[in-house]
Every structure is written in C-alpha cells, then in structure tokens.
Amino acid sequence: EKFSFCPPQVIAGGGADVVVDWMPSALATREKGVPLVNIAQPFKKSGMMLTCRKDTNITKPEDFRGRTLGVWFGGNEYPFLSWMSHLKIPTEGGKDGVTVLKQGFNVDPLIQKQADCISTMTYNEYWQVIDAGIPADQLVVFPYEEQGVATLEDGLYVLEKSLDDPAMVDKLARFVRASMKGWKYASENPGEAADIVLDNDASGAQTKEVQERMVKEIGKLVDGSDGTLDVAAADRTVETLLGGGSDPVITKKPEGAWTAKITDAMKK
Structure with missing residues (x-):
C-alpha cells in the first residue's frame, strides 16, 4: 500500500x-x-499515465502486447485493467498479452529496465523518472485522460x-x-x-x-x-x-x- x-x-x-x-x-x-x-x-x-521508455519502440497502446507494464495495486489497478479490457489485450502475459508487474510507489522498474512502461502521476513519478536521468524526449506517455479511461x-x-x-x-x-x-x-x-x-x-x-x-x-x-x-x-x-x-x-x-x-x- x-x-x-x-x-x-x-x-x-x-x-x-x-x-x-x-x-x-x-x-x-x-x-x-x-x-x-x-x-x-x-x-x-486525472493525473495518471503510463510512461514508457522510447527505446522500447512503443508508440501506441497496441504496442503493449508482449511487454511488461508496471501497475499500482490497492484499487489503482482498475483503470488499467479496464483499459486493457477495452483494447482486448489479456493481462496474463504471453506474446499477445501484457505481463503486469506489481509496482511499488517508485520508478525503479523503468530505470532498471524491469518494465517497458510504468504507472506515473503527472505531478510526481513522471518527474522522478526525469530526475533519475531519463530526459523527457526519451519517454513516451499515455495519459489516461487522453485514452478515455480516466477515473x-x-x-x-x-x-x-x-x-x-x-x-x-x-x-x-x-x-x-x-x-x-x-x-x-x-x-x-x-x-x-x-x-x-x-x-x-x-x-x-x-x-x-x-x-x-x-x-x-x-x-x-x-x-x-x-x-x-x-x-x-x-x-x-x-x-x-x-x-x-x-x-x-x-x-x-x-x-x-x-x-x-x-x-x-x-x-x-
């Protein structure tokens, strides 16, 4: 929590x-x-978004297939799960689905390349990624508001x-x-x-x-x-x-x- x-x-x-x-x-x-x-x-x-490393070559939600995505739990996973459901992308792994990494409230999985994308808030974790040394132009972001799945x-x-x-x-x-x-x-x-x-x-x-x-x-x-x-x-x-x-x-x-x-x- x-x-x-x-x-x-x-x-x-x-x-x-x-x-x-x-x-x-x-x-x-x-x-x-x-x-x-x-x-x-x-x-x-909503200030929630999925933030990906640009070097993963993810440019659109369809590219999430076969990738590992960091997701917060404790109630915060539901917007993500309904977004994947909307995209018809399974969340149990495999080449056509996504592997969900249970993310703590830090940005380590992205920095350490354990995940292709992680959950971030516009006012907090997104900037932690930048402060950790990955510039904004090396990131691709998917705000929940823009994806129509904001809560x-x-x-x-x-x-x-x-x-x-x-x-x-x-x-x-x-x-x-x-x-x-x-x-x-x-x-x-x-x-x-x-x-x-x-x-x-x-x-x-x-x-x-x-x-x-x-x-x-x-x-x-x-x-x-x-x-x-x-x-x-x-x-x-x-x-x-x-x-x-x-x-x-x-x-x-x-x-x-x-x-x-x-x-x-x-x-x-």
Whole structure:
C-alpha cells in the first residue's frame, strides 16, 4: 500500500471525519458495506499515465502486447485493467498479452529496465523518472485522460451519518470552501506553497524545486474547481470500473455514492 494505513479503514473506525480517496477505492469500499459518500471533488482531471521508455519502440497502446507494464495495486489497478479490457489485450502475459508487474510507489522498474512502461502521476513519478536521468524526449506517455479511461482521483469523502447532522453539514461546507480557497491560493502562489510544505517537512527530504513543480502540476488537475463534483465524470468513472474485465472493482452501479449537499451549502 502507498501508506501504512488505508483512508476508508480510518474513517470506518472513527479515526477521521473526512478522508481523501480516489473514487475507485471509495466505490469499492462502499460496495463492501462502508457507507462512504463523496462530498467534494477537488481534482477535476486525472493525473495518471503510463510512461514508457522510447527505446522500447512503443508508440501506441497496441504496442503493449508482449511487454511488461508496471501497475499500482490497492484499487489503482482498475483503470488499467479496464483499459486493457477495452483494447482486448489479456493481462496474463504471453506474446499477445501484457505481463503486469506489481509496482511499488517508485520508478525503479523503468530505470532498471524491469518494465517497458510504468504507472506515473503527472505531478510526481513522471518527474522522478526525469530526475533519475531519463530526459523527457526519451519517454513516451499515455495519459489516461487522453485514452478515455480516466477515473476520478482525489475527492473528499465522509460517512453517510455525517450528512444527517446539520451542524456537521455546516462545518463540512466551511471546510470544503476553505480547502478550495487554499488550492486556488497555492496554484497562484506555488513558491509560497512549496515553502509551507518544506517548513513542515520533518524528514528534510523534500526540495523547493520538486514541491513547486508538484504544486504547478496539481494546479492543472484542480483547474479552477470550487470542489463541486461533475456528475458526468463520476458516471464515466463508474462505467470504466464496471467494464474492468472479469474482475471489476464494483459489480453494480452505486446508489447515493455522491452528494451535492455540501457544495450547495457552501455556495449559500
């Protein structure tokens, strides 16, 4: 897992009022019985892509056949699996299929040539590849948005019971409004935002250059959003997940998995 804890588990156990999660994970959690509801969607677009070494001669998705592709799991594999399903490319290996390498949250498989392509985010791992010494002109990228298989990423989720409490609804509306105001400010002032991250980095591992670049890239995904969920994008996410081959992340269309109650209250 990316972290030592899982946001849906934390909120189900009462450890948080709000969690950030990707919609595929949240919908899978909801289907398993934890009543998560999306109250706001800061990221309007997906930042996920498959990044390949140019020297593999991969130029289009059809070229993935017979190759090894690095894929994140823990819920993040489903957009990939439904993309391959859409292309009718098996994911069990062989010359006509792809071999899936279970990828950690680093770029080593591409650097060490264990994989022809790996999963990257536009704001993070893609730049790690470049920082590791492979220039952009030696890479070929396949953004999920451009392939028509993007699913919604960072959204804010609460348990259903929070929406029944008027005081909590008011608090959540103020929280979302303030959060989106913060994202807007960070996008407009990336240097200052990076400094704030560095001031709170106990590890000392972060650099201003990396953090500022990340803020600028994430600004493209937030893209002026006030946090209101685009229902059409949510419906597309559901369709993508339902089309995920023989083992879809969800088995039926969810009911009540998102609400405009908080973003509507925020605008009053």
